[in-house]
Amino acid sequence: xxxxxxxxxxxxxxxxxxxxxxxxxxxxxxxxxxxxxxxxxxxxxxxxxxxxxxxxxxxxxxxxxxxxxxxxxxxxxxxxxxxxxxxxxxxxxxxxxxxxxxxxxxxxxxxxxxxxxxxxxxxxxxxxxxxxxxxxxxxxxxxxxxxxxxxxxxxxxxxxxxxxxxxxxxxxxxxxxxxxxxxxxxxxxxxxxxxxxxxxxxxxxxxxxxxxxxxxxxxxxxxxxxxxxxxxxxxxxxxxxxxxxxxxxxxxxxxxxxxxxxxxxxxxxxxxxxxxxxxxxxxxxxxxxxxxxxxxxxxxxxxxxxxxxxxxxxxxxxxxxxxxxxxxxxxxxxxxxxxxxxxxxxxxxxxxxxxxxxxxxxxxxxxxxxxxxxxxxxxxx
Amino acid sequence: xxxxxxxxxxxxxxxxxxxxxxxxxxxxxxxxxxxxxxxxxxxxxxxxxxxxxxxxxxxxxxxxxxxxxxxxxxxxxxxxxxxxxxxxxxxxxxxxxxxxxxxxxxxxxxxxxxxxxxxxxxxxxxxxxxxxxxxxxxxxxxxxxxxxxxxxxxxxxxxxxxxxxxxxxxxxxxxxxxxxxxxxxxxxxxxxxxxxxxxxxxxxxxxxxxxxxxxxxxxxxxxxxxxxxxxxxxxxxxxxxxxxxxxxxxxxxxx
Ligand SMILES: Cc1cc2nc3c(=O)[nH]c(=O)nc-3n(C[C@H](O)[C@H](O)[C@H](O)COP(=O)(O)OP(=O)(O)OC[C@H]3O[C@@H](n4cnc5c(N)ncnc54)[C@H](O)[C@@H]3O)c2cc1C
Numbered sequence: 001x002x003x004x005x006x007x008x009x010x011x012x013x014x015x016x017x018x019x020x021x022x023x024x025x026x027x028x029x030x031x032x033x034x035x036x037x038x039x040x041x042x043x044x045x046x047x048x049x050x051x052x053x054x055x056x057x058x059x060x061x062x063x064x065x066x067x068x069x070x071x072x073x074x075x076x077x078x079x080x081x082x083x084x085x086x087x088x089x090x091x092x093x094x095x096x097x098x099x100x101x102x103x104x105x106x107x108x109x110x111x112x113x114x115x116x117x118x119x120x121x122x123x124x125x126x127x128x129x130x131x132x133x134x135x136x137x138x139x140x141x142x143x144x145x146x147x148x149x150x151x152x153x154x155x156x157x158x159x160x161x162x163x164x165x166x167x168x169x170x171x172x173x174x175x176x177x178x179x180x181x182x183x184x185x186x187x188x189x190x191x192x193x194x195x196x197x198x199x200x201x202x203x204x205x206x207x208x209x210x211x212x213x214x215x216x217x218x219x220x221x222x223x224x225x226x227x228x229x230x231x232x233x234x235x236x237x238x239x240x241x242x243x244x245x246x247x248x249x250x251x252x253x254x255x256x257x258x259x260x261x262x263x264x265x266x267x268x269x270x271x272x273x274x275x276x277x278x279x280x281x282x283x284x285x286x287x288x289x290x291x292x293x294x295x296x297x298x299x300x301x302x303x304x305x306x307x308x309x310x311x312x313x314x315x316x317x318x319x320x321x322x323x324x325x326x327x328x329x330x331x332x333x334x335x336x337x338x339x340x341x342x343x344x345x346x347x348x349x350x351x352x353x354x355x356x357x358x359x360x361x362x363x364x365x366x367x368x369x370x371x372x373x374x375x376x377x378x379x380x381x
Numbered sequence: 382x383x384x385x386x387x388x389x390x391x392x393x394x395x396x397x398x399x400x401x402x403x404x405x406x407x408x409x410x411x412x413x414x415x416x417x418x419x420x421x422x423x424x425x426x427x428x429x430x431x432x433x434x435x436x437x438x439x440x441x442x443x444x445x446x447x448x449x450x451x452x453x454x455x456x457x458x459x460x461x462x463x464x465x466x467x468x469x470x471x472x473x474x475x476x477x478x479x480x481x482x483x484x485x486x487x488x489x490x491x492x493x494x495x496x497x498x499x500x501x502x503x504x505x506x507x508x509x510x511x512x513x514x515x516x517x518x519x520x521x522x523x524x525x526x527x528x529x530x531x532x533x534x535x536x537x538x539x540x541x542x543x544x545x546x547x548x549x550x551x552x553x554x555x556x557x558x559x560x561x562x563x564x565x566x567x568x569x570x571x572x573x574x575x576x577x578x579x580x581x582x583x584x585x586x587x588x589x590x591x592x593x594x595x596x597x598x599x600x601x602x603x604x605x606x607x608x609x610x611x612x613x614x615x616x617x618x619x620x621x622x623x624x625x626x627x628x629x630x631x632x633x634x635x636x
Contacts, residue, residue, distance in 0.1 A: 011569055015566075064568070
């Protein structure tokens with residue numbers, strides 16, 4: 001049954017997205033995982049169906065700033081079984097797009113946000129650097145002011161969509177001496193001289209999404225590509241973290257559910273000691289635990305979502321939801337793999353992918369340790 | 382051009398069918414969808430409208446839950462919906478068609494579309510009966526439809542091939558798989574649908590109170606035999622094959 005948080009229109013949207021995922025994504029997931037990429041056309045198709053514009057207003061091609069609709073989309077997308085597909089589509093509209101929408105000039109919105117919502121352009125958000133991960137304020141990519149443009153030098157790592165993005169919303173230091181107060185965001189377009197993709201990184205999971213290492217060498221970026229105001233970048237980044245982390249929590253719950261379903265199916269099929277595994281009490285209790293953890297994670301995540309969607313302070317709830325949901329996804333996927341025995345360790349069964357894909361949840365978008373710092377900083381002032 | 386689409390809400394294709402204590406099909410807890418063949422019909426109506434203009438009305442006979450299926454059609458782009466609540470009346474294909482035809486006769490129509498069958502009872506009768514009552518031609522199992530100047534050219538499936546037919550409008554067409562790929566309602570479409578008219582009617586409104594009764598009654602329902610577990614024949618290949626041949630002959634009696 002539908003959860004009270006969602007309205008009738010959200011459940012209708014859920015049916016739409018589910019139908020699309022079943023028909024146009026699921027059948028191709030294996031192939032895309034092998035290839036390490038899903039086709040660019042998927043962005044366009046998702047855009048055409050209006051799925052990339054759910055959290056943006058109509059003037060930019062969206063259908064209204066409805067975060068509950070956005071949540072339904074990522075939940076259903078996660079059910080395709082390849083977290084990489086969700087990560088790729090998500091990097092464009094969940095983490096790159098909002099920076100331009102919320103803080104960018106009208107010109108930037110027309111040039112980058114509108115085609116992101118139609119799916120014609122792919123976006124990425126580049127914050128992490130080889131020497132600056134959790135400590136965002138310590139980034140060392142610099143942007144030197146040269147009148148009508150900036151000259152950017154430095155590198156970025158682990159950037160989702162980095163390899164094929166048409167633009168990267170890049171965090172740079174415009175005032176290197178000022179720490180977090182010296183960070184700005186620049187939209188840097190693919191093919192800008194001095195911007196190169198050094199490498200497509202090989203990963204444990206999220207294999208259908210590309211993850212890039214980017215290098216900027218005397219890369220000239222027009223001043224018009226500055227997002228919002230100079231030296232306000234850190235604040236802008238923090239602003240959208242709530243939505244990014246909520247999306248990760250929602251995806252984690254959906255993925256855990258998928259792993260549980262797979263475990264149940266397998267436990268009913270596999271016969272040992274003349275009985276299906278599902279008849280052994282140990283396995284039954286495991287399944288009961290998994291289902292209970294998932295329900296707890298969902299409740300916490302929906303609580304955070306309801307605060308966020310109604311515009312209330314959701315920082316603590318979101319951090320808690322991200323920690324709990326992502327750790328639940330790991331735990332459930334691990335138990336699901338265990339229930340599969342040796343078959344769980346084989347590439348032939350999907351459960352190994354759920355296990356690999358889940359692992360990044362407690363790392364990306366702010367680690368579990370950093371989330372706990374946020375929570376406790378609010379507990380002890 | 383005015384187009385009417387008859388649609389039915391059915392069980393989800395993945396629904397597990399069970400019987401209740403009274404031997405009737407259990408409706409509780411099953412998720413309901415728009416009959417997939419009717420979805421082709423709605424899509425075709427929308428494509429015709431997008432090409433030539435006009436209005437698409439979707440109509441269903443059913444309880445209030447059927448509003449979901451109608452609303453889905455509105456979200457896809459249909460203009461208005463009519464839901465006829467049959468109340469306590471028992472329905473068969475005859476009764477349903479009688480109600481639909483009566484409701485449609487009060488509308489303006491050039492084309493009436495429906496799925497060629499519903500995936501639940503699979504009787505493939507209702508659209509044809511509606512055509513008969515309204516005294517208009519019907520073309521069944523259509524896989525392609527082109528409309529121009531008061532007539533339609535339709536490709537329909539026949540055994541071993543297809544047939545191209547021409548028919549004057551108004552006419553009824555029933556959709557077969559392959560006619561089109563139905564669209565997914567977008568959020569914009571869903572929000573617009575909320576404001577579109579959904580007219581609710583009773584048999585009394587149609588002047589049919591006490592006038593329709595099923596002519597065919599289901600006596601009982603039964604579920605298919607559960608599939609038996611497969612048999613694995615162990616041993617050397619040559620010997621196992623001999624045993625298999627023996628079982629196929631004596632036990633399964635297929636050779
Ligand atoms: C698949 C993938 C996709 C990604 N996509 C993007 C992207 O699109 N854009 C982007 O900018 N970044 C992206 N990232 C980067 C991601 O945000 C970082 O990996 C993450 O923030 C952690 O930084 P780090 O890897 O440098 O680890 P570190 O910060 O070096 O942390 C290492 C360990 O130390 C712990 N730690 C660090 N500081 C503290 C502390 N103060 N107290 C206690 N423990 C601490 C961490 O919790 C962690 O366990 C992606 C990462 C991955 C793996």
